[in-house]
Amino acid sequence: EVVMTQSPATLSVSPGERATLSCRASQSVNSNLAWYQQKPGQAPRLLISAASTRATGLPARFGGSGSGTEFTLTISSLQSEDFAVYYCQQYNNWPRTFGQGTKVEIK
Amino acid sequence: EAQLLESGGGLVQPGGSLRLSCAASGFTFRSQAMSWVRQAPGKGLEWVSTIDISGGYTHYTASVEGRFTISRDNSKNTLYLQMNGLRAEDTALYYCAKDYSNYVGSMDVWGQGTRVAVTS
Numbered sequence: 334e335v336v337m338t339q340s341p342a343t344l345s346v347s348p349g350e351r352a353t354l355s356c357r358a359s360q361s362v363n364s365n366l367a368w369y370q371q372k373p374g375q376a377p378r379l380l381i382s383a384a385s386t387r388a389t390g391l392p393a394r395f396g397g398s399g400s401g402t403e404f405t406l407t408i409s410s411l412q413s414e415d416f417a418v419y420y421c422q423q424y425n426n427w428p429r430t431f432g433q434g435t436k437v438e439i440k
Numbered sequence: 441e442a443q444l445l446e447s448g449g450g451l452v453q454p455g456g457s458l459r460l461s462c463a464a465s466g467f468t469f470r471s472q473a474m475s476w477v478r479q480a481p482g483k484g485l486e487w488v489s490t491i492d493i494s495g496g497y498t499h500y501t502a503s504v505e506g507r508f509t510i511s512r513d514n515s516k517n518t519l520y521l522q523m524n525g526l527r528a529e530d531t532a533l534y535y536c537a538k539d540y541s542n543y544v545g546s547m548d549v550w551g552q553g554t555r556v557a558v559t560s
Contacts, residue, residue, distance in 0.1 A: 334502075367546035369485070376550035377477075377485060382540055388548065420485050424545025428501045429475075429487040 335359055335423050339432035345440040352408040354435045356421035361401045365425035368397055368406045371434075372417045380419075381406065411437070442466040442549045444536045449554030456526050460554055462519040462536030467549070470514035473539035475547055476521050478532035478556075488534070489521065493542060503529070526558045 336359040346352045356366070368381040379388045381397035384404055394409040408415055416439055421432040448460040462474070476488040489500045489510040498510050509522040519536055533555050537547035 365545065367540075371485075376535055376552055377547075378550070379540070379546055379548045382544055382546040382548075418484075422485070422487070422546065427499045429490070429499075429545060431485045431487065434484045 334428055335362060335426050335430050337421055337423055337430050337432035339419075339421055339435045341435060342433070343436045343438060345438050346411050347440045348413060349410050350440075352411055352415075352437055354406040354408075354419055354437070356399075356404040356406070356432050358402045358404075358423055360426075362423040362425035364400045365423055366397075366399070366404050367422045367424065369420045369422065370415075370417045371420065377420065408437075442538065444538065444549055444551035446534065446536050446551045446554035449534060449556045451557045451559065452526055453560050454527060454558055456558070457522070457524045458526065458556060460521040460523065460534055460536075460556075462521075462551060464517045464519065464536075464538070467538065469512075469517040471542075473542055473545075474510075474512060474519045475537045475539060476510060476519075477535045477537055477547070477550075478530075479535070479553075480529075480532045483532075486532075490539070490545070491519070523556070526556075528558050530556060531558050532556060 364384040366384045369377040371377045385397040396407045445463045475490040491510045507525040533553040535553045536551040538549040540546045540548045
């Protein structure tokens with residue numbers, strides 16, 4: 334099983350600042366990686382597929398990068414609606430696996 | 441607009457069974473692989489199972505293999521998860537999700553979930 338490790342567990346950021354979230358895979362997943370956002374009481378929302386392809390309608394301030402075992406989600410200028418938990422997920426191998434999540438909170 | 445609506449959750453004793461359903465609308469259900477993902481209270485997301493477009497190929501996480509069965513009825517636009525031998529650790533909110541495509545295993549449409557509680 335591919336283990337996905339996200340860091341940090343919690344990221345405290347001021348509105349307008351840049352947030353950088355990391356996701357590491359225990360073995361190469363090529364570019365078969367997705368990022369999701371989840372707000373309290375809501376279902377997850379797909380942000381990024383294929384490591385860097387933004388979902389339809391996703392603001393340009395969200396960007397994904399990386400391949401192999403190291404991936405990054407960057408939010409260039411945090412808005413109030415961006416404070417949430419973010420998960421990475423690999424779909425290169427079965428079973429599909431998620432990281433444990435990074436909570437982005439208001440500083 | 442693509443939508444998914446789960447149902448069938450509830451309270452069940454250890455060892456019991458439940459069948460979850462997920463009604464799909466707004467997209468061509470028969471052309472999309474579908475998945476179940478669960479979230480235990482206060483915890484992260486856990487992928488449970490995926491089924492291909494015909495139902496001929498299925499995958500499961502190890503902890504549910506042999507106890508859970510994913511299936512679909514393309515004539516009814518409905519996805520199912522039959523859960524047998526339920527354990528306390530199966531307690532979670534169960535989401536139905538549509539795969540982005542048959543070649544990309546991200547999940548781009550999610551339901552609101554149905555709760556399963558396994559307790560004596």
